[in-house]
Amino acid sequence: MTAIPDTPAAVDLRDVRKIYGTGPDPVAALDGVNLRIDPGEFVAITGTSGSGKSTLMHLVGCLDTPTSGHVSVAGEDISTAGSDRLARLRNRSIGFVFQAFNLLPRLDVQRNIELPLVYAGVSAAERSRRAAAAAAKVNLTDRLTHRPSELSGGQCQRVAVARALVNDPALILADEPTGNLDSANGADVLRLLASLHAAGRTIVLVTHDPAVAARAARIVELRDGRIIKDAKT
Amino acid sequence: MSWLSGLLIGLQEIREHKFRSFLTMLGVILGVASLLAMFALTAGIAAGWRSTMQQIGGLERVGINDKQVSLEFADLAALSPGRTLADAEALRGIPHLVSHIAPEMQVGATISAPDGATVSARVTGTWPDNFTVSQHEMAAGRFLTDLDLERGARVVILGDAKVAELWPDEYGTDADFLGRTITINGRPFAVAGILARYEREQDRRRRQALARGDKPPAGQAMGGRGPVGSGRRDMFSWKNESVIVPLSTLYHEFRSGQKDTPPLAMAKLDQLNFRVRDLSRFDETLREVQNLLKGTRRGVDDYDFDTREDWFERMETSLRSTQLSGGLIAGISLLVGGIGIANIMLASIAQRVRELGVRLAVGARRRDVFLQILAESTVIGIIGGLLGLGAGVLLLALLERLAPLESPPVIEPSAILISVGFASAVGVLSGLYPAWRASRLDPIAALRYE
Numbered sequence: 181m182t183a184i185p186d187t188p189a190a191v192d193l194r195d196v197r198k199i200y201g202t203g204p205d206p207v208a209a210l211d212g213v214n215l216r217i218d219p220g221e222f223v224a225i226t227g228t229s230g231s232g233k234s235t236l237m238h239l240v241g242c243l244d245t246p247t248s249g250h251v252s253v254a255g256e257d258i259s260t261a262g263s264d265r266l267a268r269l270r271n272r273s274i275g276f277v278f279q280a281f282n283l284l285p286r287l288d289v290q291r292n293i294e295l296p297l298v299y300a301g302v303s304a305a306e307r308s309r310r311a312a313a314a315a316a317k318v319n320l321t322d323r324l325t326h327r328p329s330e331l332s333g334g335q336c337q338r339v340a341v342a343r344a345l346v347n348d349p350a351l352i353l354a355d356e357p358t359g360n361l362d363s364a365n366g367a368d369v370l371r372l373l374a375s376l377h378a379a380g381r382t383i384v385l386v387t388h389d390p391a392v393a394a395r396a397a398r399i400v401e402l403r404d405g406r407i408i409k410d411a412k413t
Numbered sequence: 414m415s416w417l418s419g420l421l422i423g424l425q426e427i428r429e430h431k432f433r434s435f436l437t438m439l440g441v442i443l444g445v446a447s448l449l450a451m452f453a454l455t456a457g458i459a460a461g462w463r464s465t466m467q468q469i470g471g472l473e474r475v476g477i478n479d480k481q482v483s484l485e486f487a488d489l490a491a492l493s494p495g496r497t498l499a500d501a502e503a504l505r506g507i508p509h510l511v512s513h514i515a516p517e518m519q520v521g522a523t524i525s526a527p528d529g530a531t532v533s534a535r536v537t538g539t540w541p542d543n544f545t546v547s548q549h550e551m552a553a554g555r556f557l558t559d560l561d562l563e564r565g566a567r568v569v570i571l572g573d574a575k576v577a578e579l580w581p582d583e584y585g586t587d588a589d590f591l592g593r594t595i596t597i598n599g600r601p602f603a604v605a606g607i608l609a610r611y612e613r614e615q616d617r618r619r620r621q622a623l624a625r626g627d628k629p630p631a632g633q634a635m636g637g638r639g640p641v642g643s644g645r646r647d648m649f650s651w652k653n654e655s656v657i658v659p660l661s662t663l664y665h666e667f668r669s670g671q672k673d674t675p676p677l678a679m680a681k682l683d684q685l686n687f688r689v690r691d692l693s694r695f696d697e698t699l700r701e702v703q704n705l706l707k708g709t710r711r712g713v714d715d716y717d718f719d720t721r722e723d724w725f726e727r728m729e730t731s732l733r734s735t736q737l738s739g740g741l742i743a744g745i746s747l748l749v750g751g752i753g754i755a756n757i758m759l760a761s762i763a764q765r766v767r768e769l770g771v772r773l774a775v776g777a778r779r780r781d782v783f784l785q786i787l788a789e790s791t792v793i794g795i796i797g798g799l800l801g802l803g804a805g806v807l808l809l810a811l812l813e814r815l816a817p818l819e820s821p822p823v824i825e826p827s828a829i830l831i832s833v834g835f836a837s838a839v840g841v842l843s844g845l846y847p848a849w850r851a852s853r854l855d856p857i858a859a860l861r862y863e
Contacts (some may be wrong), residue, residue: 195543219554238513238857241774243774243856243860246855262776262781263778264779264780267773267776267777267778267779268776268778270773270774270775270776271775272776276774276775278860282767282770282771282774282860283771284768284771284772286425295771295772295775296775296776298418299772299775299776299777299778299781300776343775347776
C-alpha cells in the first residue's frame with residue numbers, strides 16, 4: 181500500500197459491485213473490483229466479451245452508478261449521484277472517444293468539437309476559440325467546416341478525440357477507439373493517444389485487443405467481473 | 414443550455430427536413446388559416462352590422478310602440494288617448510335625457526312631378542329632429558326646419574330612390590332637383606332637400622367600381638343584384654324611399670277637415686321615436702319617459718319601448734355561435750395538427766436515439782434534452798402558425814374573389830395574436846410527451862442503439 185498522495189486519484193473504485201437484473205437469477209457484471217488510477221496514467225482495461233470491462237467503463241465514465249461499493253472520479257464520489265450530477269461530471273471530467281466515433285452527422289467539425297462546451301454554458305466566442313485549439317492538437321484545423329460524412333474514418337476519430345479534449349477533462353475514456361479503423365488509421369489514433377499521455381493527460385483505454393492494450397503503460401485485465409491481472413508493461 | 418440554443422437546434426432540424434417539417438405543420442397551417450379566416454369573417458360581419466345599425470339610428474334610437482292592454486285593464490284602455498303629439502311634447506320636458514324627438518304621421522299618397530313621373534308613396538310628416546333620430550344625411554339642399562313646421566310650409570324632402578322614380582330620365586345626371594315642384598295628392602310642394610343614398614359599404618364600393626367602368630368581379634354579375642333604387646328591398650329602403658314633409662303641413666293638408674278629426678295635439682301618431690342623449694343613462698332615461706307617459710296616457714299601460722338593444726343582443730348571439738362553430742372546426746384541425754407534430758417528433762426521436770445518447774454522454778442533462786425536443790416542436794408550431802396566417806390571408810382573398818361577401822372580412826391584430834398563440838401552444842403541448850420520452854433515455858442504451 182502506498183501512502184495517499186496529495187492529489188486525488190483520477191479514478192478510485194473500492195469494492196465495486198454491479199448487479200444486473202433482480203429476482204432469482206441476478207448477474208454480477210462486476211464482483212468486488214478495487215482499482216485506482218492516478219492522474220497522468222495511461223491504463224488499458226482489457227478482457228473478453230462478458231468480462232465486465234464495458235460495465236467498468238460505464239462506471240468510470242459516470243454513465244452509471246454501482247450497486248454497491250464506491251466510485252470516485254476526479255475526487256468526487258458518484259456512487260449515489262443523480263442523473264444531473266452525473267451529467268455535470270461527464271461534461272467537466274470525462275472525455276469520451278467511442279468505437280463508432282459518434283459524431284453528430286448534421287453538425288460540422290467545429291460544432292461537433294464544441295458540443296460539450298454547449299452544455300457547459302460556454303459563450304459562443306469562447307467555444308469556437310477552444311474548438312480551434314483542440315482541432316489544432318489533432319491536426320484538423322483545415323477541416324473545421326466539413327461535415328463528418330466528408331471525412332475519412334481516421335479523421336472522424338481525430339475529431340472525436342478533439343471533442344474529448346475540448347473541456348480539458350480529468351480523464352479521457354477511449355472505448356475500442358481503433359475498432360472501426362484500418363490498421364494504419366488505428367495506429368495513427370493510438371499514436372495520438374500516446375502523445376496526449378506524454379503531454380500529461382490521464383487516459384483509460386478499453387479494448388479486447390492485446391496488441392492495442394500493449395500501447396498503454398499499465399494493463400488491467402478482467403474476467404467474470406473481477407480483476408485478474410494488473411501490471412505495468 | 415439555454416432556450417435559445419434549443420430553438421437554434423430546432424430550427425436546424427427543420428431546415429434539414431424541410432418537406433417532412435412542412436407535412437408536420439400542415440395541420441397547424443390549416444388550423445390557423447381557418448381560425449384567422451373565421452375571425453376575419455365574423456369581424457367583417459360585425460363591422461357591417463355595426464355600421465348598418467349606426468345608419469338606422471344606432472343604439473340611442475328608441476321607439477314608442479302601441480301595446481295591447483292586458484285584459485284586466487281593458488275597461489280603462491279607452492281612457493288613454495294613445496300615441497299622440499302630446500307624448501312628443503311631454504318628452505320635451507326632459508332635454509337632459511332625451512336629445513331629439515321625432516313624431517311621425519304617415520299618409521299614402523300619389524305624388525307626381527309635372528316634368529316627370531307619377532308614383533305612389535308613403536308621405537311622412539315629422540319634426541326637424543327626425544334628421545338626427547334617423548341619422549339622415551343630405552345629398553343636396555336642407556332638411557326640415559322649425560320655421561317649416563311653424564308655418565306649415567309646403568316643402569318636401571325626397572329620398573334618393575324616390576328621386577329616381579320621379580325623374581327616371583334625369584336621375585344619375587347632373588340635373589338639379591332642388592326647388593322643383595311636385596304634387597302630393599294634387600297639392601304643390603317645393604323640393605327643399607334630397608337625402609343621401611343609403612347603402613351598405615360593399616354596395617357603395619361596387620357601384621363606384623361600376624361607375625369607373627371596371628368589370629364586376631365574377632359571381633357578382635350573376636347575383637342579379639340591381640343598382641340601389643331599382644326596387645330591391647333592404648334595411649335602407651325605408652330611408653331611400655322617404656317623402657318627408659313638416660308634420661303640421663301633413664296634418665293640415667291631408668288629415669284635418671275630415672269628419673271627427675281631433676285637434677293636432679290629440680291626433681294619433683304612426684310612429685314616435687326619440688334619441689337618448691347619454692347611453693350610459695339609458696335605463697334612467699326609459700324610466701323618466703315612462704313617468705311622463707303615465708301623465709299623457711292617464712295611467713294606462715298601453716305602450717312598449719322598441720330599443721335596438723334586443724337587436725344588438727340577437728346579433729351578438731348569432732355572431733358568437735358563428736364564432737363557436739368556426740372555432741370548433743379550427744380547434745379540431747389544430748388538435749389534429751398537434752397530434753401530427755407529436756407523432757413526427759416521436760418518430761424523429763426514434764431516429765435520433767444515438768444522437769441524443771451522444772449529447773447525454775458529453776454532458777447534456779435530462780432537462781437539456783427535454784428543452785431541445787420541446788423547442789423543436791414549438792418552432793414547428795410557430796412556423797406553422799405564421800405560414801397559416803399567410804394561408805388564411807390567401808384564403809380570404811380567394812373567397813372574396815370567387816364569392817364576394819356581404820361584409821368584407823376584417824383581420825384584427827387580436828385575431829393574428831390569438832391564431833399564432835394557439836399554434837405555439839399546440840407546438841408546446843404536442844412536444845411535451847415526446848420531450849419527456851426523450852429525456853428518459855438511458856445514455857448507455859442510447860449509445861448502443863443501432
